[in-house]
Amino acid sequence: MDISSTILKPRKNTRQIQVGKVKIGGGALISVQSMTTTKTADVEGTLGQIYELAAAGADIVRCTCNEREAAEGLAKIIPRSPVPIIADIHFHHEMALAALEAGVNGLRLNPGNLRKPEEIKQIAAEAKDRGVPIRIGVNAGSLHPDLYTKYNGATPEALIESVEMELNYFREVDFDDVKISVKASSVPLMVRSYELASEKFDYPLHLGVTEAGPPPSGLIKATAGIATLLFEGIGDTIRYSLTADPVEEAKAGRQLLEALGLRERRGIDLIACPSCGRAEVDVIKVATLAQARLEELKLPLQVAVMGCVVNGPGEARAADLGIAAGRHRGHLFIKGKIVKVVPEDEMVEALVEEAIKLAEEGVEARLAAADKNAAKEAELDRQELLSQKGADVNSSEIVIDKIRRKY
Numbered sequence: 217m218d219i220s221s222t223i224l225k226p227r228k229n230t231r232q233i234q235v236g237k238v239k240i241g242g243g244a245l246i247s248v249q250s251m252t253t254t255k256t257a258d259v260e261g262t263l264g265q266i267y268e269l270a271a272a273g274a275d276i277v278r279c280t281c282n283e284r285e286a287a288e289g290l291a292k293i294i295p296r297s298p299v300p301i302i303a304d305i306h307f308h309h310e311m312a313l314a315a316l317e318a319g320v321n322g323l324r325l326n327p328g329n330l331r332k333p334e335e336i337k338q339i340a341a342e343a344k345d346r347g348v349p350i351r352i353g354v355n356a357g358s359l360h361p362d363l364y365t366k367y368n369g370a371t372p373e374a375l376i377e378s379v380e381m382e383l384n385y386f387r388e389v390d391f392d393d394v395k396i397s398v399k400a401s402s403v404p405l406m407v408r409s410y411e412l413a414s415e416k417f418d419y420p421l422h423l424g425v426t427e428a429g430p431p432p433s434g435l436i437k438a439t440a441g442i443a444t445l446l447f448e449g450i451g452d453t454i455r456y457s458l459t460a461d462p463v464e465e466a467k468a469g470r471q472l473l474e475a476l477g478l479r480e481r482r483g484i485d486l487i488a489c490p491s492c493g494r495a496e497v498d499v500i501k502v503a504t505l506a507q508a509r510l511e512e513l514k515l516p517l518q519v520a521v522m523g524c525v526v527n528g529p530g531e532a533r534a535a536d537l538g539i540a541a542g543r544h545r546g547h548l549f550i551k552g553k554i555v556k557v558v559p560e561d562e563m564v565e566a567l568v569e570e571a572i573k574l575a576e577e578g579v580e581a582r583l584a585a586a587d588k589n590a591a592k593e594a595e596l597d598r599q600e601l602l603s604q605k606g607a608d609v610n611s612s613e614i615v616i617d618k619i620r621r622k623y
């Protein structure tokens with residue numbers, strides 16, 4: 217957490233709201249959201265997906281409430297859900313009222329398609345009585361037509377005015393248990409819209425790049441938008457909108473927050489070298505295999521897979537644990553210190569075994585249990601490789617010499 221708190225801009229101090237047991241804004245941890253893709257009327261199917269999303273890192277899950285059967289499904293889902301449930305409402309105000317009746321922990325309203333002031337106020341008044349917060353979920357793609365005409369398109373200012381119109385209706389019934397989103401599929405438009413929202417309002421903001429598409433391009437677009445704003449101290453809750461299994465959304469959200477140091481690591485952070493002419497193994501294969509095995513363990517460790525022993529252990533000395541390949545052997549290291557040398561085909565197994573012991577026993581105990589000859593054997597491998605391949609394995613110096621002589 218320390219380095220992030222000095223590099224990221226301080227988080228904007230927003231008001232705090234509460235969605236079920238999850239606090240949002242006002243210094244609370246940034247939460248991860250995702251949305252089910254099942255029919256909400258399919259209670260068991262939806263609950264199964266909610267459990268998967270929660271296990272993958274979602275703190276809050278949104279379900280569509282588009283018909284009476286969906287509201288009835290919510291009534292059965294909410295008491296059994298491991299995380300708070302938000303009902304997603306478009307067009308039909310009576311579905312918002314039915315979702316409140318079903319006991320939802322939050323509502324998302326789209327001002328672009330729920331436009332009748334009396335209906336909006338009725339929902340807000342009912343939410344107020346029940347202590348349920350509402351997200352004003354403005355979307356550039358479904359902006360109120362009048363605003364689209366007024367601003368000649370979906371501009372950041374048009375999105376903000378849409379929020380203000382909704383807030384004015386809410387104020388008429390004295391409702392301010394609100395969070396805001398101003399999503400767009402264009403990353404620059406999304407970023408500017410949230411910056412404006414952050415300047416203008418002190419309500420918590422829900423970040424997202426809408427309709428980001430399938431991975432990997434969807435992941436890149438969503439990360440570009442969300443991470444830029446988080447670096448600016450903007451954002452209280454996030455959602456990756458991917459055209460993919462929603463579990464990928466929850467994982468991505470959680471991993472982004474962990475990568476920025478905004479949430480505690482709860483799973484493996486695998487780092488691996490990109491490989492080069494020195495690599496003694498197929499780094500991609502070993503790293504992929506190691507990732508699959510280690511992810512199952514859910515241990516809060518940073519683990520390195522390095523292609524050679526010449527630079528590997530040194531470059532990855534900050535990792536909790538790592539393995540580097542050398543002369544058909546793997547050098548296992550903890551915090552950069554060699555603890556064991558294993559045959560090449562046992563590298564992944566040794567890494568997994570040590571990860572479990574490290575998580576159970578701690579660094580000091582595992583360093584004390586190190587194989588006494590390991591460091592010496594490892595250094596022999598290193599020296600042998602250096603003498604075989606030289607210090608300039610990619611022949612860069614020869615090329616540089618040629619450039620200097622020719623030009």
Ligand code: SF4
Pocket residue numbers: 489490491492493494495496522523524525526527528531
């Ligand atoms: S020098 Fe070694 S550790 Fe670094 S990229 Fe090449 S193979 Fe990987």
